[in-house]
Amino acid sequence: MVSMKIQFLGSGVAIPWPGRVQSGIAVETENGRLLLFDCGAGVLQRLFESGRDPRDVDAIILTHLHLDHVADVLPLLKSRWLCEKSDCVIYGPHGTRDWLDGLIGLYPYLQGRFDLCVTELTPGRQITLDGSDCRLSCAAGVHSVPSLGYRLEDGGKIMVYAGDTQPCDSLMELAQGADVLIHECSFPLGFDVDCHTTPEMLEPYLDKLDVGKLYLTHLYPQMQGREQEALEYLRSRFKGEVHIASDLLEIDP
Numbered sequence: 001m002v003s004m005k006i007q008f009l010g011s012g013v014a015i016p017w018p019g020r021v022q023s024g025i026a027v028e029t030e031n032g033r034l035l036l037f038d039c040g041a042g043v044l045q046r047l048f049e050s051g052r053d054p055r056d057v058d059a060i061i062l063t064h065l066h067l068d069h070v071a072d073v074l075p076l077l078k079s080r081w082l083c084e085k086s087d088c089v090i091y092g093p094h095g096t097r098d099w100l101d102g103l104i105g106l107y108p109y110l111q112g113r114f115d116l117c118v119t120e121l122t123p124g125r126q127i128t129l130d131g132s133d134c135r136l137s138c139a140a141g142v143h144s145v146p147s148l149g150y151r152l153e154d155g156g157k158i159m160v161y162a163g164d165t166q167p168c169d170s171l172m173e174l175a176q177g178a179d180v181l182i183h184e185c186s187f188p189l190g191f192d193v194d195c196h197t198t199p200e201m202l203e204p205y206l207d208k209l210d211v212g213k214l215y216l217t218h219l220y221p222q223m224q225g226r227e228q229e230a231l232e233y234l235r236s237r238f239k240g241e242v243h244i245a246s247d248l249l250e251i252d253p
Helices: 043-049 073-082 096-105 169-175 199-206 227-235
Strands: 005-010 024-028 034-037 057-061 087-092 115-120 126-128 135-140 148-154 157-161 180-184 213-217 241-244
Touching: 005 043, 024 043, 043 073, 057 073, 073 087, 073 096, 087 096, 096 115, 135 169, 148 169, 157 169, 199 227, 213 227, 227 241
Parallel strands: 034 057, 057 087, 087 115, 157 180, 180 213, 213 241
Antiparallel strands: 005 024, 024 034, 126 135, 135 148, 148 157
């Protein structure tokens, strides 16, 4: 068995940026299960580029239902069906089932083609993923729509993915003790925004944040050219490692 492996498939947002597609993270568990956290536009292609087959995905785990996090869900399901694999396990926030039913309902030729197991999660819930010893728990983020952050515990390693959010107590508590925290950093220092994150918005949490590595993702084009500035700011205030994610970057917790 190998330990948890994490690969960023998409580290960008809804606005195109060379080299970055929309949000998606592949996590391979200790027993070889493949979990896909979010599935924005471009993630299906990145999954292929990572050397994986769409049929390899054991579960899709959605933080929220904005297009840049879910646009490739149906293309992924169709790709699996075309390769004669119709089943899929999907986790997401409240509304995931209705959203998916409505989306599939727009395409008569896809109706009845999929065997989906959709589970809607609420903040504070913890589950054990089927067929593994992984524990998945979630907490609410602060975003313009209901959004969840996830904590995955597997093989003695802990990863937390915050999804889209501004920094908040619930997600920082979820992250305590994690080996890796993947947190959005949509905009650079000095940018006025809510429901998203800038480096200085993270600062109040850094002193008490017990996390080994912090990876910044979900970068808007406004961050281009200011990545090093963000890294230096956060590294001077955080005792752990700080890195900026890039598409197809592989990391070990």
